[in-house]
Amino acid sequence: MRILVIEDDQGAAAYLIKGLTESGYVVDHAAEGHEGLQLALTDVYQALIVDRMLPGLNGMSIIAALRSAGIKTPVLILSALSDVDDRVEGLRGGGDDYLAKPYSFSELLARLDALLRRGQLEQQDTLFTVADLEVDRLKRKVTRAGQVIQLQPREFRLLEYLMRHAGQVVTRTMLLENVWGYHFDPQTNIIDVHISRLRTKIDKDFSAPLLHTLRGAGYCLREPD
């Protein structure tokens, strides 16, 4: 997987490149807007990580130029602007996800993963399967080892999101944003409670647990080893 990082802050870029390389990505770096656009236009990257404020050409202009050139590489926008409106503006401007600084690296990695998989999952799947757990979106039916599991609507959406990103790390913020539609940090770990509820329903009475908590990062729904 080849990633392009367009970020002018040397410290932030070095940290990002180190982390991404260690996570198994091949990373190119541009510290200036025009240079970044030139590299991105070669269309050899699976994803772009773009800072909004750059010397030369700003992040939003780069994205606009790419999109008008017909390049659909997913873009994760990084920005010190954290207001809801800035987020909306970034996403409307052609970004695929938006992360406000300061961010945690695990959050960035999880979102990048989600972006990279999105391309593959774009064909609106109606049936998701992880080990013996099955989710049928059309019938809104969940079964595990052939047993039907009753879920509340919100629990169903939570599970559906986890299934869509099976094998990937999903952070609490991602869940709050995508399942509930809120963009703030709740003071208590409300998401944990919902996850543990869901876990009771899908994991408790079965042999191998599928829904795992990753300390300091988030959750992951995956096949047992």
Add this chain to the structure above:
Amino acid sequence: MRLFRTTVFRLSLIYACVYSLLSAVGLGFTYWSTATHSMAQVDARLSLETDVLLELYRTRALPELTEAIRRRNRDDGQRKVFFYLLHGPDNAARTDSLHPWPEEARYAYATLRFGDVFSIPRSWGNADDKVRVLRIPLSSGHRLLVGRDLNDERTLLNHNLKLVMIVITLTFLLALVGSIILGRQTLRRIDAVNRTAQAIMAGDLSQRIASTRRNNEFDELGRTLNAMLERIEQLMTGMRQVTENIAHDLRSPLNRMRNRMEVTLLEPREPAEYQTVLEQNVTDADALIQTFNALLSIAQAEAGLQRDWAEQDLSALVEDLAELYSVLAEEQNISFTTAITADCMIQGNRQLLAQALSNLLDNAVKYTPASGRIALKVERIDGCTTVTVADSGPGIPADQRDKVTERFVRLDTARSSPGNGLGLSLVKAVAKQHGAQLLLEDNQPGLRVILRFQE
């Protein structure tokens, strides 16, 4: 001189000039009418005097008249008022006084220099005195000329003119003095305001503008400015307190992280130990970032900019959040009940409203003990949409209710539970931004928080 630049001084000076000019015009007219009137009186007397001589001429004859004139013109050491002259038909004088007929006296009445008309010797006056003359032709071809001395009238008029000048000058001087006094008085009051402002700019925020018992417009201005200064001082104090609180509250976690790392570095350790320390630091750093995010959200809400403003279904939003939090309450064995009136719409920012309401629910869950109660209500009362979050926790003492909405303020009893003391500050800021009232009440037992959105 600053005095001359003051508005009051200039205005007073302009008024002074206008008044002086008006009185000059008035007095000038009086002077002119006095002069005209006194001249008319002189002419009447001349005419009377002439009539006496004409009567003499008509009843007696020319020699008698000549004799009378000679007698009357004689200098007896007394001051004379009337003077006489008789010219013959050949323009030769028939009297003692031989003097050519002045060209100017072609008309009946004329004002002439005494020396130009008469050559009568006299011990009073001189040749430059003015005389009023009346010339009458006689049937014999002679011309009779009677003159009257104008010294008395002249003296009276001169006296009048002097009076007029004195009055005008006095008016102007008095007005000028008044302007100076008024200007200085105004300057003194303005200087007082200036001095206070300068002291405040120099850093002494407690300075106030002194007021007098006169209760005039300057005192009114002073009172308004003082009220403004009071408000600014309050805000400054609040701002300073917030800054101090931020510094204080952020210093402790930073210090904790620093000490932890310092101790770890004292000697070589197992990799697992390093890992633990780094993980703890990540947790602490996350908490710091969260605190900053909360501060930014509060600042954004307090800025009062209505960004991302739209009609929001408050009922649906509360329903949504209730679902999110009921699970948490249930987990802690707290009874969570809702009574939500459907379709309550308000104008606002969905994310900020959600965050504020979630802070209230967070608090309720956090402070309500196991087997306690939380009740969530949305209702319309008198056209106002209200959201009520009531719990059965320890509540907030009445004297602390104003304080807890300030940044970083936490009750002593809450110190042991997690939190940064910013939750209610955000609720208050969001409420203010949405024009809503935030009320903290006693739920007996527990706390009842009411958000009342104005229609």
